[in-house]
Amino acid sequence: MSRLFTPKNLQDSPFAVTLPFLVGIGSCLILSVYCLASGIAVIYSIPISLAISIISFVVSMQFGKINFYFSVYKKYAFEFLIGVSLSVSCIFFAAHGEQQQPLRVGIDGIGYAITSKYLHDGGTLDALEKSIENETSIHDRSAIAQNQLSINFNHNISAEFLLKSRRWYPALLAALAQCTGTKTVWDLQFAVLCIPLFGLFGISVHLFRIMLQINPYVSIFASLAIILNCNFLNVLCEGQHAQIFSAPFLCVLFNQWIVSRNERAKFEWSIFLDREIYFSAFAFAVSISAYPEIILVATAVLFCGKILDVCIFLWTRSKFPIERNFLFAAFLGIIIAMPLTITLPKFYTAQVHNLQKEGGFWQPQWAAPIEIVGLKNMYTVPEPIYIGRNIEDKVISYTISIIIFEFFIIFMFKKNKNDMSVFLASPIFVILMYIKVAIVSQINNYEYMKAYTILIVPIMIAYLGAMIAIFNNLRLQLIISSGLLCWSSVVGIQYLSDYRKDSFRTNPGNCQKSFNELGVMQGEYIWILIAPGLSPISYAAGINMNILNLGWSNQNVLPALDMKVGFILNSVNSGLLKLNPEYKVLYHDRDIIFYSTGKTLRKWLSVNQIKTLNAESVSSPSEMTEVSNKIYTEFIHNVDNKN
Amino acid sequence: MSIIRISIYILLMTGSLAIAIFLFVSRGTSSTVEFDASGSDISYNPTKSSSICLFENNAEKCLYLTSLDILLRCTPIKNVGYSDVFDTDCINFGLRIEFDSNGRGCVLFGDSKGKCYDGIMLPEFDFAGKPTLIWVKFDKGFLSVDQDGILAGYLSSFREISVKKVIVGNGFDGSRSYPGTIDVLNFHIIAHKYMPPRLLFGKSIRGIVSIVFFMIHLVAVGLLIVEMKNRPEIKTVE
Numbered sequence: 023m024s025r026l027f028t029p030k031n032l033q034d035s036p037f038a039v040t041l042p043f044l045v046g047i048g049s050c051l052i053l054s055v056y057c058l059a060s061g062i063a064v065i066y067s068i069p070i071s072l073a074i075s076i077i078s079f080v081v082s083m084q085f086g087k088i089n090f091y092f093s094v095y096k097k098y099a100f101e102f103l104i105g106v107s108l109s110v111s112c113i114f115f116a117a118h119g120e121q122q123q124p125l126r127v128g129i130d131g132i133g134y135a136i137t138s139k140y141l142h143d144g145g146t147l148d149a150l151e152k153s154i155e156n157e158t159s160i161h162d163r164s165a166i167a168q169n170q171l172s173i174n175f176n177h178n179i180s181a182e183f184l185l186k187s188r189r190w191y192p193a194l195l196a197a198l199a200q201c202t203g204t205k206t207v208w209d210l211q212f213a214v215l216c217i218p219l220f221g222l223f224g225i226s227v228h229l230f231r232i233m234l235q236i237n238p239y240v241s242i243f244a245s246l247a248i249i250l251n252c253n254f255l256n257v258l259c260e261g262q263h264a265q266i267f268s269a270p271f272l273c274v275l276f277n278q279w280i281v282s283r284n285e286r287a288k289f290e291w292s293i294f295l296d297r298e299i300y301f302s303a304f305a306f307a308v309s310i311s312a313y314p315e316i317i318l319v320a321t322a323v324l325f326c327g328k329i330l331d332v333c334i335f336l337w338t339r340s341k342f343p344i345e346r347n348f349l350f351a352a353f354l355g356i357i358i359a360m361p362l363t364i365t366l367p368k369f370y371t372a373q374v375h376n377l378q379k380e381g382g383f384w385q386p387q388w389a390a391p392i393e394i395v396g397l398k399n400m401y402t403v404p405e406p407i408y409i410g411r412n413i414e415d416k417v418i419s420y421t422i423s424i425i426i427f428e429f430f431i432i433f434m435f436k437k438n439k440n441d442m443s444v445f446l447a448s449p450i451f452v453i454l455m456y457i458k459v460a461i462v463s464q465i466n467n468y469e470y471m472k473a474y475t476i477l478i479v480p481i482m483i484a485y486l487g488a489m490i491a492i493f494n495n496l497r498l499q500l501i502i503s504s505g506l507l508c509w510s511s512v513v514g515i516q517y518l519s520d521y522r523k524d525s526f527r528t529n530p531g532n533c534q535k536s537f538n539e540l541g542v543m544q545g546e547y548i549w550i551l552i553a554p555g556l557s558p559i560s561y562a563a564g565i566n567m568n569i570l571n572l573g574w575s576n577q578n579v580l581p582a583l584d585m586k587v588g589f590i591l592n593s594v595n596s597g598l599l600k601l602n603p604e605y606k607v608l609y610h611d612r613d614i615i616f617y618s619t620g621k622t623l624r625k626w627l628s629v630n631q632i633k634t635l636n637a638e639s640v641s642s643p644s645e646m647t648e649v650s651n652k653i654y655t656e657f658i659h660n661v662d663n664k665n
Numbered sequence: 666m667s668i669i670r671i672s673i674y675i676l677l678m679t680g681s682l683a684i685a686i687f688l689f690v691s692r693g694t695s696s697t698v699e700f701d702a703s704g705s706d707i708s709y710n711p712t713k714s715s716s717i718c719l720f721e722n723n724a725e726k727c728l729y730l731t732s733l734d735i736l737l738r739c740t741p742i743k744n745v746g747y748s749d750v751f752d753t754d755c756i757n758f759g760l761r762i763e764f765d766s767n768g769r770g771c772v773l774f775g776d777s778k779g780k781c782y783d784g785i786m787l788p789e790f791d792f793a794g795k796p797t798l799i800w801v802k803f804d805k806g807f808l809s810v811d812q813d814g815i816l817a818g819y820l821s822s823f824r825e826i827s828v829k830k831v832i833v834g835n836g837f838d839g840s841r842s843y844p845g846t847i848d849v850l851n852f853h854i855i856a857h858k859y860m861p862p863r864l865l866f867g868k869s870i871r872g873i874v875s876i877v878f879f880m881i882h883l884v885a886v887g888l889l890i891v892e893m894k895n896r897p898e899i900k901t902v903e
Contacts, residue, residue, distance in 0.1 A: 410806070
């Protein structure tokens with residue numbers, strides 16, 4: 023299928039070796055989106071995808087093009103080998119050599135696993151809305167999408183991803199998990215990212231070669247430095263999977279944008295037979311399906327590029343590029359992903375509105391260019407806090423960053439003016455984002471971090487071009503570029519090593535297995551968390567969790583009155599508490615213990631308390647705190663009395 | 666010889682810029698504010714006053730914390746509800762340490778606009794009616810809190826911490842008051858006003874030297890460009 027699609031400019035390119043994998047997983051995502059939107063179980067996307075692949079294979083055979091890939095793999099065997107080894111080792115090393123997602127600060131990885139599990143278990147969008155409606159007695163669809171209403175933690179998270187953020191990437195994970203027989207998705211989701219990493223490596227090698235005309239081996243080094251860029255690795259390890267998944271597809275769009283700038287100004291009907299358009303449309307559809315926010319960034323970068331084009335046109339009076347084919351492909355991409363895109367206008371309006379609000383969490387620094395290009399790791403503290411810089415850090419960071427900036431200016435003066443907007447658009451967008459976040463909105467630096475990590479490939483191309491532009495000697499270029507890129511890769515490996523030490527592992531799969539053996543039904547319990555940190559929440563990736571004291575506002579306790587009350591304790595705390603032997607241990611590992619009290623929530627509460635709950639359909643946060651505190655106090659009291 | 670010249674230019678370019686930035690970002694000492702109340706007998710008693718102010722800055726728009734050393738002896742009543750032992754303001758204009766009824770404490774940082782941006786949770790303190798020594802230290806971006814001589818929590822942060830006033834005693838409203846006694850055994854604070862070197866009027870030698878080094882840097886960049894232009898160009902591999 024990828025052979026039929028591959029545009030001419032990518033046919034003789036190292037990227038061609040990664041295409042079958044990317045096209046396969048991308049088409050599977052689009053089919054999953056169709057299944058999700060039409061309420062069909064996402065597993066059906068796999069046989070449909072297979073059928074399309076077989077038909078494409080037969081058609082390719084018919085046209086005698088099947089040998090093409092053998093020649094491509096033969097030609098780019100070295101790139102293929104490096105790309106596969108790099109992507110697999112990154113994932114394997116970060117995941118402690120296990121098939122699991124490591125956890126440190128970011129909670130998005132848990133969110134994707136919870137949402138995928140919901141779809142994996144047969145959930146649909148309608149069923150999700152109905153469940154939340156029943157649990158909250160709220161009938162407003164937009165309020166349901168805003169989540170935090172239901173006491174069911176899993177439903178809140180699924181609503182966040184599927185209804186509010188419209189990131190339907192979990193549909194692909196659910197389909198793959200069903201296909202491979204994995205039960206929790208948790209075991210699979212990190213490993214799946216090997217494919218987009220491999221694709222990103224391929225497209226980076228291609229872009230470095232066509233945009234900078236550098237030595238082929240330096241382009242491989244540069245792509246290594248992108249995959250091992252510590253900011254990019256941080257996005258990967260902190261669970262922002264949709265962004266990682268869509269990264270190679272965004273780079274494909276970037277490549278197609280560059281190609282379309284040289285198209286003929288005169289319109290010809292033959293463009294409708296052009297594979298460039300259909301391939302760009304496919305990449306657009308996959309990107310928007312996995313991570314709709316990325317299209318906001320792509321549009322903003324394109325807009326920056328067009329403004330620069332106008333300036334350059336007014337300056338030089340040279341040819342003004344019209345990317346007609348690219349824009350047509352974007353339109354076609356919107357049509358391909360229609361089940362999702364028809365719901366997006368409202369989402370984008372909300373996203374643009376939310377840009378003034380603080381989202382995400384603090385990164386340790388406002389990254390300077392030295393940190394953006396991966397020459398320095400700023401993620402030395404495993405906490406979501408802003409550290410700031412001491413005097414030594416300021417001197418080193420600002421010195422190197424100013425030199426990078428100066429070299430970039432020199433590079434721009436040396437560059438052909440028609441190409442300037444391609445190199446300038448992404449850095450300018452990142453600078454504008456910094457001004458917007460740090461000076462105008464004065465919010466945390468999360469959005470700024472998103473901007474430079476999404477555009478990591480164009481930025482690295484501009485950076486490498488800048489660092490070698492001043493040296494017109496091949497040997498010096500090789501020494502400087504290889505030195506800088508090797509250093510970035512070493513910093514990235516050091517980051518992975520630190521991450522391994524800081525992160526912890528949980529095992530929702532084992533917990534689910536233990537529950538199944540004991541006959542514990544999903545959703546049978548209401549839980550009270552007495553364990554701080556991420557660990558209790560991460561188990562929601564394996565089991566259905568109704569959490570009483572999560573602290574979110576307006577959660578409705580009423581549907582949980584006849585659920586059994588359970589406690590989730592830190593293993594260390596439970597040793598200190600001398601627990602009541604009547605309380606049954608449902609599951610325990612080195613981090614956590616799940617206890618069942620055996621009593622329903624109704625039995626823990628007094629008649630008056632239940633009446634208060636009945637009087638208002640939705641309990642207020644203070645009432646909920648009172649209820650959970652009462653149970654907690656009684657629990658401790660019982661423990662004291664009986665031991 | 667050309668490689669040696671290029672290396673010298675790169676070294677000169679980087680070194681001069683590093684010195685210029687060092688001189689530009691390092692602060693003068695003229696704006697430092699220091700206050701020491703060590704040895705004075707300051708105590709807070711809820712029956713006599715709502716709170717006592719240990720430090721207040723009205724002269725400057727914004728002062729940033731350089732170092733802080735506070736030793737408190739707290740004797741609270743058990744289960745008193747939410748209590749603030751040490752509070753800078755009703756809005757968090759600096760450092761605030763709070764303790765809840767379970768003895769769990771947290772240290773919160775605020776910025777110059779009163780917005781809380783950072784904090785660390787401390788392990789549980791045992792306030793069972795007995796005097797407890799709380800020692801808060803901040804120096805060179807490192808904050809630590811000790812309880813009875815044992816390290817209870819720490820945070821490394823190089824972010825500027827604004828400090829407007831330091832109050833001990835009653836919290837910022839009635840629901841979070843502190844009905845115990847606090848003896849301030851030691852209080853020493855150094856704050857500074859952020860002032861980059863004055864470059865325009867030449868009043869600061871540091872500023873002028875910084876500009877000189879930046880000019881040297883620009884000259885080195887220019888020399889590097891000229892050096893590279895004089896070298897025979899070798900085309901890169903396609």
